[in-house]
Amino acid sequence: MIVGKGLLARAFEPYFGKDPHVVIFASGVSNSLETRPSEFEREQSLLRDLLDKGARRFVYFGSCGVTASEPELTPYMQHKQAMETLVRSAPGGLVLRLPQVVGKTDNPHTLTNFLKDRIASGQHFTVWSRAERNLVDIDDIVRIGSKMAVESNNTVTMMSIAAMNSMLMPEIVKIFESVLGKRANFSVVEKGEPMHIDTLLAKEICAELGIDLGKGYIESVIRKYYGSDYRFGQEMPEHHSRVQHYYESK
Template sequence: MIIGNGLLARSFALEFSTDPDIVVFASGVSNSSESRASEFARERALLDRALDQRRLLVYFGSCGVATAEQDPSPYMQHKQEMEARVLDSGHGLVLRLPQVVGSTSNPHTLINFMRDRILSGQSFTVWSKAQRNLIDVDDIAAIGGRLIRGHRIAPKPISVAAPQSLTVIEIVGLMERILGRKAHYVVEDRGAPLRIDADEACAAAADLGIDMGPGYAERILRKYYAP
């Protein structure tokens, strides 16, 4: 069973839409800048109803929860709460995701934001020390499917991410090369390295023949954003 109709929901639908024993919860707050309590409450209520079904529930958390600053944003606080709800249920699996790359009209994703700013010529701010981890949504579905079938229930979140993170400036450079346009941005001395333990996901990727080695980020960005 799939709850949701967005990018992740569509990617997992082929394998799990008719599975009577597994609920893939792919409907929630998709904007990491969200701060409205009403939006968080909507997801919380939907998740609680799904958990009441007493079937294995797969929830997509955020790798940012593990690397959040001492004063996390309302979005990260919400993700922490939802992850805890799922893990405490006794029949949940939390897959933490980094920056998902795929075909989506959502303007709030990092890469869509960069693309739109670069193509429009608008200036934007880049944190010099910030890092992000990019992964193809198709690879999430393949790796996630393997982990779901293999774990069923796990006592802690599992990060589904690429083995290497890039600085945001490096990602901007990739997008400039792919789009053939110069980005206009202001650099601020902020941010921090992104540390993700993705060993389990990388092992599953290797078993599936998914190459997440050098050049992975550029390959997936070209897949979805090359003219």
């Protein structure tokens, strides 16, 4: 059973759309900048109703961002923390924590679409100098998540699916500039912190599936989804690779 209509829901539909024993909960607050209590309450109400039905396996998509320090936790992340706790306490509950998911979607609120849109249009945006981000391909989430949903022991209640190493936003923006062939128009805010993600279990599962989330993974994901459709037909200036960027995106 699939709950939701977005990127994650569509990706898992072929595998669990007609499975009455596995619930893939891919509905709820999709904008990480959301602050309205009504939106959080709507997701919580739907989640509780479905958990009460007692599926053999109930998969909820959490966020790797919930491990940030308390001052960095937004209302959205605080909400995700509460929902993760709710799911993990239910029989068969499994939380798959995700970083920034990359796939074919028109959602302007994803980090990668935000960067692509701003750089492509030349619009100004603000970035955080010390923050790290992590990207993961929707195709890899489906392969890993499906295995966990049907094969893992129910004693496993949470795992993170993410690249083995997070990347500083300056490096991510640099990759986008290279892929798009255009410089970013940005301002710098001296904020942010490292993104620590426990990927030990994901690494074990990936070894079984033949998925490599190691060095070069994040760049390969960006090029997979943005490397062919958004080119500007001009080479980057020769000195570009030597320019030290101090910026980070929220």
